[in-house]
Amino acid sequence: MNDSDKWERMLRQALASPGEPEEKLNQSILNRVEERNSMNHVYRKRLSTGVMVAILTLVMSVTAIAATQFFSSDQVAVQLGEKILAKAFESSDAIEVNKSVDSGDYKFTLHGIVSGAGLKELNESNSTNEIHPERTYAVVSIARQDGRPMPKTSDPEYGEESFFISPLIKGLKPWQVNIASMRGGYSEVVLNGIQYRLIECDYVEMFADRGVYLAVSSGSPFYNSEAFAYNESTGEVTAKSDYDGVSLLMDLPLDKAKADPAKAEAYLKELLKEPESGTKTDPAETELANRIEELKKRLADGKVIPESVKEVTYDKEGRINYEYDGWSVKLSPEMLFAEGQTGFSDSVQFSEADGHYLGLQFHKDEKGVITGMVIDLK
Amino acid sequence: MDIDELTNLINIHGKAVYGFCYRLAGNKEDADDLYQETFLKAIEVIHKMDANQNPKSFLIAIAIRLRKNNRRKFAWRQRIAPTAELNEAVDHASVSEIEATPEDAVLSHELRGLIQAAAERLDDKLKIPLYMHYTAEMSIEEIAQALRIPPGTVKSRLFKARSNMKKLLEVEST
Structure with a gap:
C-alpha cells in the first residue's frame, strides 16, 4: 500500500459519519x-x-x-x-x-x-409586493x-x-x-x-x-x-x-x-441569483486560479493521448457527453463555446495524481463537430 | 412533498446529511439544529431542485448555505474546540504512529482525533469538499453538482485539503 492509499484509508476512517440522527430528531x-x-x-x-x-x-x-x-x-x-x-x-x-x-x-x-x-383587497404586509x-x-x-x-x-x-x-x-x-x-x-x-x-x-x-x-x-x-x-x-x-x-x-x-x-x-x-458565496476571494481560491492559469500555459507543450480523442455524443436534452478513462463530462455546449466560436474551448478541466497533471479540453470545428481530448502535461 | 416522501428522503439520506452537519458544526447540539433546518428548508425550496440533481447533493448544498448564513451562531464554539482537541490528540499520538499503522488496523482514538482536528482547521473552501467526500460519501461529480464547480476543481481542492492536512499534522506532531 503506497502512501497515498494509506492516507486515503485513514481519512475515510477518521472522517466517516460520526453517527446517525436520533429517531426523536427525525420525528x-x-x-x-x-x-x-x-x-x-x-x-x-x-x-x-x-x-x-x-x-x-x-x-x-x-x-x-x-x-x-x-x-x-x-x-x-x-x-x-x-x-x-x-x-x-x-x-x-x-x-x-x-x-x-x-x-x-x-x-x-x-x-x-x-x-x-x-x-x-388585503395588500398583505408582504414585502415582496413592494x-x-x-x-x-x-x-x-x-x-x-x-x-x-x-x-x-x-x-x-x-x-x-x-x-x-x-x-x-x-x-x-x-x-x-x-x-x-x-x-x-x-x-x-x-x-x-x-x-x-x-x-x-x-x-x-x-x-x-x-x-x-x-x-x-x-x-x-x-x-x-x-x-x-x-x-x-x-x-x-x-x-x-x-x-x-x-x-x-x-x-x-x-x-x-x-x-x-x-x-x-x-x-x-x-x-x-445565487446566494452570496462569501465576501472576499480567499487566498486559497486565488492560488488555485493562478495554478490553473499556469497549467493552461503548459497545455501547448503537452501531449494529446490519442485514444482519448473522441467526438462527443449528445443526449436528448442537447447536452454533450464525453467519457474516457474515468473522465465523465455531461454539460451544455454553451458552457464551452460562445455562439459562432470555433477552435479550442477556454475552459479546461485538470486532474492530478502524484504531481502528474492531465487536462481535458474540447475542440469545435467549422462544421460544429465537438471533439474532446485528454492532454498529458509532461 | 408529502410526509411519506419526506420520510423516504430522511431514511435514504439522513445519515449522510447528519454526518456532514456534525462535521461542519463540530458539536451535537449545532449539528442537530443544522440537520433539522436543512430538511425544513428543503421542503420549502424543493421546487428549485434541478430535475437532474440528485437529492443528496441538493440537501448537502442547503446545509452548506444554511451554515454560511448562521455562521456567527456556530463560530464561538469552533474557536475553542478544535485547538484543544488537536493539542490533546498530539499529546497522545506521535508521528511514528501515522507511519507505522498496519494496513488493516483500525485507527487509534488519538490518531482519529488528530486527523479530525486537522480537517477542522482547514479553510472552508477545502474543508467542505473534504467532508462531502469522506463523510457524506459523495462522488466528485456529486460534489461538483452541489457546489456548482467543475469536477476538476473539486479534485484540486481535495488534493490541496489532503496535502494541507499532512503538513499540519507533521508540524503539530514534531
Whole structure:
C-alpha cells in the first residue's frame, strides 16, 4: 500500500459519519412539517367557510343558472372576497379566455387573466409586493369528467388530489421559474361542484414575447419533472403523455405588446441569483486560479493521448457527453463555446495524481463537430 | 412533498446529511439544529431542485448555505474546540504512529482525533469538499453538482485539503 492509499484509508476512517440522527430528531422534523401542512389546511378552510355565507346567498339567487354553467373570473373573485380584482377582471385590460382541456379524469378551464398593481383587497404586509407591485392573476376551474361534483372545501376529501397550476415561460427551466419561485399562491372555492382556483404570481406579461404556458399537473402542488419535459436547446416545455395523472399545457394568450425584455431580464437576474458565496476571494481560491492559469500555459507543450480523442455524443436534452478513462463530462455546449466560436474551448478541466497533471479540453470545428481530448502535461 | 416522501428522503439520506452537519458544526447540539433546518428548508425550496440533481447533493448544498448564513451562531464554539482537541490528540499520538499503522488496523482514538482536528482547521473552501467526500460519501461529480464547480476543481481542492492536512499534522506532531 503506497502512501497515498494509506492516507486515503485513514481519512475515510477518521472522517466517516460520526453517527446517525436520533429517531426523536427525525420525528421532530416530520412533526413540524405535519404541523405546517395542517396550518395551511386550516387557513384554506377558514378562508372558504368565511365566504360560505356569501356563496349560499349567491347560489340561492342564481338557481336559474344551469348546474354546468361556469362562473366567470370576476364572479369567482367576488366569491373569494376580492372586489377590486373582480372589477379588474371585468375591465378591458383583462383577457377572457374560457378555453378547456381534458386530462386524466378532469376538465380544466382557463377562464381569464389580468395583471396590475394593487388589485388585492388585503395588500398583505408582504414585502415582496413592494418589490414587485405588479402581479398577474388567473382563474382556472377543475371539474370531473364523469360529472360528479368536486369535494367541497369543508369535505375531508378536499385537497386529497393536489394540483400544480402555474405559468411556465418558454426558454426558462420550469423547475426554476414557476408559480412557487415567482412568489405565487392561490385561493380556492368550490361552486356547484366545480373547483375554482385563483392563482397569482409576479407579473408574467413582461415575458409575453417569449411565450408563456399555463401548466397543470396532478399529484403534487409543486413542479413535477415526471409530468413535463423541458428541451434545453429549444426551450420548449411539453407535457409527458406517459405520466400517470394530469399533465397539460395551454398557451397563455398574452398581449405581445406588453412584453418588456429589459424588465424581464432584470427580474430573472434577481430571481435566479445565487446566494452570496462569501465576501472576499480567499487566498486559497486565488492560488488555485493562478495554478490553473499556469497549467493552461503548459497545455501547448503537452501531449494529446490519442485514444482519448473522441467526438462527443449528445443526449436528448442537447447536452454533450464525453467519457474516457474515468473522465465523465455531461454539460451544455454553451458552457464551452460562445455562439459562432470555433477552435479550442477556454475552459479546461485538470486532474492530478502524484504531481502528474492531465487536462481535458474540447475542440469545435467549422462544421460544429465537438471533439474532446485528454492532454498529458509532461 | 408529502410526509411519506419526506420520510423516504430522511431514511435514504439522513445519515449522510447528519454526518456532514456534525462535521461542519463540530458539536451535537449545532449539528442537530443544522440537520433539522436543512430538511425544513428543503421542503420549502424543493421546487428549485434541478430535475437532474440528485437529492443528496441538493440537501448537502442547503446545509452548506444554511451554515454560511448562521455562521456567527456556530463560530464561538469552533474557536475553542478544535485547538484543544488537536493539542490533546498530539499529546497522545506521535508521528511514528501515522507511519507505522498496519494496513488493516483500525485507527487509534488519538490518531482519529488528530486527523479530525486537522480537517477542522482547514479553510472552508477545502474543508467542505473534504467532508462531502469522506463523510457524506459523495462522488466528485456529486460534489461538483452541489457546489456548482467543475469536477476538476473539486479534485484540486481535495488534493490541496489532503496535502494541507499532512503538513499540519507533521508540524503539530514534531
